Amino acid sequence: MRVLLVTGKGGVGKTTVAAATAVRASEMGYRTLVTSTDPAHSLADAFQEKLGDQPTRVAKKLFAQQIDSQERLEESWGDVRDHLTELFDWSGLKGIEAEELTVFPGMDELFALASVRDHTDSGDYDLIVVDCAPTAETLRLLSLPEVLSWYMEKIFPIGRRVASFVRPMLNKVTSLPVADDKVFAAVASFYERLDGIRDILSDPEVTSARLVMNPEKMVISEARRTYTYLGLFGYAVDTAIVNRVLPDTVTDPYFDRWHEIQKGHLESVHDGFADVDIRELRLFDEEMVGLDRLRVVGDELYAGRDPVDHFSEGRPFRVEDEGDNVVLVLAVPFVDKAEVDVLRHGDELIITVGPYRRSFVLPDSLKRRQVRRAQLVEAELRVTFGLDE
Numbered sequence: 465m466r467v468l469l470v471t472g473k474g475g476v477g478k479t480t481v482a483a484a485t486a487v488r489a490s491e492m493g494y495r496t497l498v499t500s501t502d503p504a505h506s507l508a509d510a511f512q513e514k515l516g517d518q519p520t521r522v523a524k525k526l527f528a529q530q531i532d533s534q535e536r537l538e539e540s541w542g543d544v545r546d547h548l549t550e551l552f553d554w555s556g557l558k559g560i561e562a563e564e565l566t567v568f569p570g571m572d573e574l575f576a577l578a579s580v581r582d583h584t585d586s587g588d589y590d591l592i593v594v595d596c597a598p599t600a601e602t603l604r605l606l607s608l609p610e611v612l613s614w615y616m617e618k619i620f621p622i623g624r625r626v627a628s629f630v631r632p633m634l635n636k637v638t639s640l641p642v643a644d645d646k647v648f649a650a651v652a653s654f655y656e657r658l659d660g661i662r663d664i665l666s667d668p669e670v671t672s673a674r675l676v677m678n679p680e681k682m683v684i685s686e687a688r689r690t691y692t693y694l695g696l697f698g699y700a701v702d703t704a705i706v707n708r709v710l711p712d713t714v715t716d717p718y719f720d721r722w723h724e725i726q727k728g729h730l731e732s733v734h735d736g737f738a739d740v741d742i743r744e745l746r747l748f749d750e751e752m753v754g755l756d757r758l759r760v761v762g763d764e765l766y767a768g769r770d771p772v773d774h775f776s777e778g779r780p781f782r783v784e785d786e787g788d789n790v791v792l793v794l795a796v797p798f799v800d801k802a803e804v805d806v807l808r809h810g811d812e813l814i815i816t817v818g819p820y821r822r823s824f825v826l827p828d829s830l831k832r833r834q835v836r837r838a839q840l841v842e843a844e845l846r847v848t849f850g851l852d853e
């Protein structure tokens with residue numbers, strides 16, 4: 465079982481790469497599903513087929529799906545939302561504001577992930593290719609299971625206890641709507657669906673992220689940031705795909721300057737993504753839609769290789785022994801010392817890189833130890849734990 469997350473800035477060619485990867489894999493015999501979490505669904509355009517919320521067969525071993533996250537939200541979250549709306553009404557918020565507040569950002573996208581989980585569990589597929597939303601949303605999405613599990617573990621049990629305790633009294637004296645068991649059951653079952661997603665997505669044996677970019681300055685900068693944050697959250701990146709490279713066959717002098725510029729950018733990609741496999745895809749002379757053209761894209765992109773392979777090791781973090789000390793090593797390429805902050809909070813290690821924060825729940829072996837120092841060495845953050853004295 466493999467999961468490939470195809471991500472990158474808007475318009476770089478994510479959908480094309482995701483669809484072409486899926487076409488090639490399915491033709492090599494893998495039972496493949498390509499699914500889109502991007503609300504701007506364009507898989508249907510890529511395949512030139514009508515696609516729906518459920519997997520639709522588009523070729524022999526190939527299924528495609530565009531998740532209607534809004535509908536999924538209704539299904540699983542309806543009870544919780546009704547309760548929150550009631551609560552906001554009671555507190556005097558206008559209906560429309562309440563409506564907005566009850567869906568926290570990224571909520572709908574989470575359902576796309578829950579659906580990936582369903583498919584990995586079903587055993588129906590050998591490969592799931594996820595055509596992700598543009599980078600920012602994807603990062604938010606990929607950090608959400610962590611945020612949510614923190615919430616569920618820390619806050620939810622308390623909330624539940626308080627609610628069952630106060631409900632009988634409150635109902636007598638005020639009309640404050642208190643969550644009933646139906647609401648808690650809905651939250652719990654939603655959480656159960658999500659639980660384990662992080663395990664799948666952060667297992668480098670199963671999941672690899674493929675970063676799509678164009679040979680353009682801004683696009684590469686964003687890809688570098690994404691690479692950093694994916695590492696922070698523990699997702700392995702195995703390939704950088706540079707799409708829309710002008711082929712050498714373009715000899716018109718009008719494009720001479722463009723050849724130069726792209727050459728410079730390709731060099732910077734090779735410097736910045738030295739740890740991962742780099743694949744180039746030329747700018748084709750037409751839009752690459754439909755099975756036949758996607759096959760051409762897939763063949764050129766993977767050049768005789770199996771798209772399901774791990775193209776590079778991509779281990780986002782590891783633990784090393786260093787004499788009496790134990791070092792947690794986290795790949796965070798492209799960051800400055802000033803952007804990184806490490807904080808020990810009880811049994812958790814809170815690592816902040818730029819605007820993103822992740823909390824590591826420390827394994828038992830590290831809980832009894834003290835953080836001695838945190839250093840940035842080359843592209844890695846090394847947090848050294850010493851024995852208590």
Ligand SMILES: Nc1ncnc2c1ncn2[C@@H]1O[C@H](COP(=O)(O)OP(=O)(O)O)[C@@H](O)[C@H]1O
Binds near residue numbers: 474478506752
């Ligand atoms: N290498 C390429 N050569 C020619 N057209 C391309 C290439 N890559 C993508 N396209 C076209 O560019 C448009 C945007 O690509 P798409 O894959 O939808 O980007 P994204 O999903 O990142 O927004 C599509 O019409 C697609 O067919």
Ligand SMILES: [Mg+2]
Binds near residue numbers: 478479480595
């Ligand atoms: Mg797209």
